[in-house]
Amino acid sequence: MARRIFPKLTATSLQATTYLLGIALFSISFLVFLNSSISFVVTDVIGQKEHVGDAVGTLGFADELLALVACPLWGLLSDRIGIRTVAVTGYCIIGVSLICLVRSENVYPELLVGRLGFSVGGAACSTMVTACLPAMVAQRNRKEDSQIGEERGQASGHAARLRGEERPSRTGSVGHAASESVSSELTITQTRWSSRSRTRDGAQLDGEGEYEDSGPETTAGTSQLAGLVGLFTGAGALLALGFFLPLPARFQGQGQAPAQAVQTSFYIVGAIAFGVAIFIAAGLRHLPGEEEKSLAALWRRPYDETTETDEHGHLHTTLTPAPSYLSLVAQAVKLGFTDSNIALGYLGGFVARASSVGISLFIPLFVNAYFVRNGLCTSNPDNLTDIKRNCQRAYTLASALTGIAETAALICAPLFGWLGGKVVQGRQEWPLMAAAAVGVGGYIAFGYLRNPDAFHGDGGQWAFLAVILIGISQIGSIVCSLGILGRGINGPSSQTEAEVSDHKTTTNMRAGETGPVGGGEVAPLLPQTTNEAAPTRDRSHLKGSIAGVYSFAGGAGILLLTKLGGALFDSWTEGAPFFLMAIFNAILFVAVLAIGGGKAFVRRQNARKSGLAEQ
Missing domain, CATH: 1.20.1250.20 (MFS general substrate transporter like domains)
Structure with missing residues (x-):
């Protein structure tokens, strides 16, 4: 199903x-x-x-x-x-x-x-x-797929050698060609790069036999699944x-x-x-x-297995000690400063978790303070447990507003997942920016409410709209940050995409300079040596560490809003926690705008370079 x-x-x-x-x-x-x-x-x-x-x-x-x-x-x-x-x-x-x-x-x-x-x-x-x-x-299991790729490469290489006996090589000699055949699975030709053929699991292999990001289809799957996660x-x-x-x-x-x-x-x-x-x-x-993960890894240091292909097409396996626990968390934290997807995921998690406190804690506190200030009930505004007993009307209103916000979030969770999967490739962060913009408007509107009593008019009806916007912003931040974080773990970062694009442009220029004039063969788009292959950043081994830092960022958002928002509630104004949440969302909005604009600029530059190279 x-x-x-x-x-x-x-x-x-x-x-x-x-x-x-x-x-x-x-x-x-x-x-x-x-x-x-x-x-x-x-x-x-x-x-x-x-x-x-x-x-x-x-x-x-x-x-x-x-x-x-x-x-x-x-x-x-x-x-x-x-x-x-x-x-x-x-x-x-x-x-x-x-x-x-x-x-x-x-x-x-x-x-x-x-x-x-x-x-x-x-x-x-x-x-x-x-x-x-x-x-x-x-x-x-990548080991199984590498073995399958090796078997396919050996078989196609054998067939290529048989064909090479019947036709001249680039040097004009008859027999086994000195260079590898472009029919080999280990050689990436321009046709193969353009077609981006897939393995049996729908992944793609780069010149090193490693998995690449499968592009917008994988991103769509991650975003849509993140929408269902928010829904459930x-x-x-x-x-x-x-x-x-x-x-x-x-x-x-x-x-x-x-x-x-x-x-x-x-x-x-x-x-x-x-x-x-x-x-x-x-x-x-x-x-x-x-x-390969098990409880035994707690008391023994595992090893990472790396398989590389040399210039002759031979596979070499290297065992290196896996990173230590401290190194793993250091890498996860560092990615928040070096990779735009991971950074937006962390920042979105910070805002999303803080928003949950804004809904569950400060909306009831705001409502109760309003009723106490106007003499409509006698409960203590600093003790939420008194609301239900001493002011049934305030308790009912707070529950209704909170329920409306959560219902709006529940309805919009699949919508944000769908948007994250449908937007143009490389622009998956824009739905997160929309969620942040909605949050700025919703929290400012609620913070300025003079009357949150939506059931008795006198401006209170605006409370319904404000909490709906708050709920939409909360679920948008959750779903979009999860989707972007998953994309950052499973696929190459935006920096890697630019590197790959530049690498393709450089390689095309090399092919035009050194490629054969005739002979019927197509020059390889990417060199076969591992040091020149297009870079990839596989972070599947860091997904737990990244998830931990993501949750840490969310917890920090909760503590900051709880303590600072609560102090400002008492010393400044009752709308202070909501103004603080508006500031958090505004920071997220600016971050997405800056990162998204930077990506768009890089894409335009790469497209211009590619156009010049083709000319």
């Missing part, structure tokens, strides 16, 4: 289904459940009735702080032991933590330890959402709100005491986490690019 929708996926239908229904769907649902019900654990299970808001806030802050460190570490581990192992471990930790949380007898240290354990497991799951996306379109992630939040959260009330209706009802609910949700882990363990077996 998944292969029919996304024919460019190299993952199987079971693997794609497991990714969407297992990792993506539940990556956020358990977090939404815990954040919404942790106060009931404090009040009903532990029995603490005072300073509940302070306890919940401290637990949440500790969760984010630990996740900020855990996400890159899980990403590094996945590069050694595999995505499947990390995801299964993460959901198992979540299951254990949910059970331990409702067995706690005090907030410190027992409930804190349980929440920190949940943070470790949740960091693993959220990081694997990002790391697994490029694996869905990655090529399968939003569906996971709705699953938590519609099924997990009502469980305590349902059990209380069946006669259980409040504490017992909360405990039973956590036990059930924890069991579901274990079930998801089993589902992932079975469904993500033999994931593309993960064949």
Whole structure:
């Protein structure tokens, strides 16, 4: 089914289904459940009735702080032991933590330890959402495909030699030609370069036998899949709100005491986490690019196998020690400063995660402060847990606005995935710029609202439009940043594309200068020596590390908005967090505009050079 929708996926239908229904769907649902019900654990299970808001806030802050460190570490581990192992471990930790949380007898240290354990497991799951996306379109075991390419090259080379005995070579002698035949699979001719023939998995091979980016088709598959990831992630939040959260009330209706009802609910949700882990363990077996990763890599340093072809067509295999953990994370961080796709992915993740806090935390806080300021309710604006009890109208309005924003995001997730796959090759960043522009308008509009009460007129109806724009911006940032990040991992960067274009132009000029005048052969477009072949940047071995840095950037966005936005909310204006989010989106907009404009300039320059070379 998944292969029919996304024919460019190299993952199987079971693997794609497991990714969407297992990792993506539940990556956020358990977090939404815990954040919404942790106060009931404090009040009903532990029995603490005072300073509940302070306890919940401290637990949440500790969760984010630990996740900020855990996400890159899980990403590094996945590069050694595999995505499947990390995801299964993460959901198992979540299951254990949910059970331990409702067995706690005090907030410190027992409930804190349980929440920190949940943070470790949740960091693993959220990081694997990002790391697994490029694996869905990655090529399968390259060693097998290299062997197949070698066998094909040997066979075609043998046929070429047979044909060479019957016709003159370039030197005019009869017999075996001194130079390799252009019919060999190891020689890239202009015809072959133009046709860009594919291997059995839909990949392309360059002059070194390495995989190249398969162009707009692979980019479309990655972007469309990222759209579905956003859709299923939003569906996971709705699953938590519609099924997990009502469980305590349902059990209380069946006669259980409040504490017992909360405990039973956590036990059930924890069991579901274990079930998801089993589902992932079975469904993500033999994931593309993960064949040689195992737990054994934790205590032994693996080796990278590199196969190169010399000028005579012979294959040479070299074993080199794989990079250390510190080297992997250093490479992932460095890519954020040297590759435009990775940089935009990190920046988009920062804005997307911060936007989620803007929706879930500051919209209710803004609404509650409005009702308190106008004497419409008596709850404490600094304690969100008071809203539901003391101001039902404010709670209803905050829930409605948040729900509208999330619904808009859910609807637009596939749209952004489709846009990312349909735009012209080399311009996949423009939908991200559109999302940032929508975010600037939405957050400024909401921050300037005098009345967020959309149900009672007097300008409040503009709140609907503002939260819709905010929701669209949030999902656009998530989907587009994931798609761009996946493209940066699986395909060559924009700098590499320019290098390849310049290389093709230079090689064409060489061919015009040194190529044969006659003889019926076409001069090779690319030299056969490995040092002159078109450069490629394979980062499949870094996808976990890059995903970890991506999650780290998102966590940094959450902490910055939470602390700085909260402080400005109290000291400056209630719209300060939304103005801060508008600034974040404006920075993203300028970054996309600058990078996209730079790419367009490079493309024009390369086209001009190519035109001059052809003349």
